Amino acid sequence: MKCPRCNVDLQPAIRHKIKVNACPSCKGMWFDCQELEQLEDEVFDFGEHAKGTLVTSAVPTSDKCPECGAFLNRFRYRFYDLEMELCDRQHGFWLEADEDDRVLELMKHEEVDLQRKLIAEDRWAATLKRMRSGSFLGKLRDLFR
Numbered sequence: 007m008k009c010p011r012c013n014v015d016l017q018p019a020i021r022h023k024i025k026v027n028a029c030p031s032c033k034g035m036w037f038d039c040q041e042l043e044q045l046e047d048e049v050f051d052f053g054e055h056a057k058g059t060l061v062t063s064a065v066p067t068s069d070k071c072p073e074c075g076a077f078l079n080r081f082r083y084r085f086y087d088l089e090m091e092l093c094d095r096q097h098g099f100w101l102e103a104d105e106d107d108r109v110l111e112l113m114k115h116e117e118v119d120l121q122r123k124l125i126a127e128d129r130w131a132a133t134l135k136r137m138r139s140g141s142f143l144g145k146l147r148d149l150f151r
């Protein structure tokens with residue numbers, strides 16, 4: 007599996023309790039698609055109203071999916087202003103270096119006391135876990151159809 011940017015081999019890594027494939031050069035991270043139980047996925051049902059408000063600006067990039075080589079689409083997910091690149095064939099999504107740290111910091115700022123900072127990390131892990139589910143990626147893709 008090659009980095010979409012650098013074309014070097016991605017290495018398995020653990021970021022904030024999440025297994026990813028990370029680039030040793032640019033430090034970007036690939037989150038491959040993982041199927042989850044239906045129940046968990048329902049939390050992320052957008053509904054008609056959310057369309058166009060949660061996700062904005064899908065832009066084609068010259069970065070290639072590590073799994074199929076198709077060009078990735080960059081978009082912004084308004085939830086924590088997260089920017090990522092998605093494979094249209096639902097293989098997964100790409101996050102740039104430290105993008106996950108930035109979101110985690112935002113989550114932590116929402117928490118009041120020290121003890122709850124630990125909860126922020128769990129929440130981020132749960133968020134990423136849901137976002138890499140096949141049906142979630144499919145919904146994202148459908149927003150641009």
Ligand SMILES: [Zn+2]
Nearest residue numbers: 009012029032
């Ligand atoms: Zn790279």
Ligand SMILES: [Zn+2]
Nearest residue numbers: 071074093097
């Ligand atoms: Zn792909």
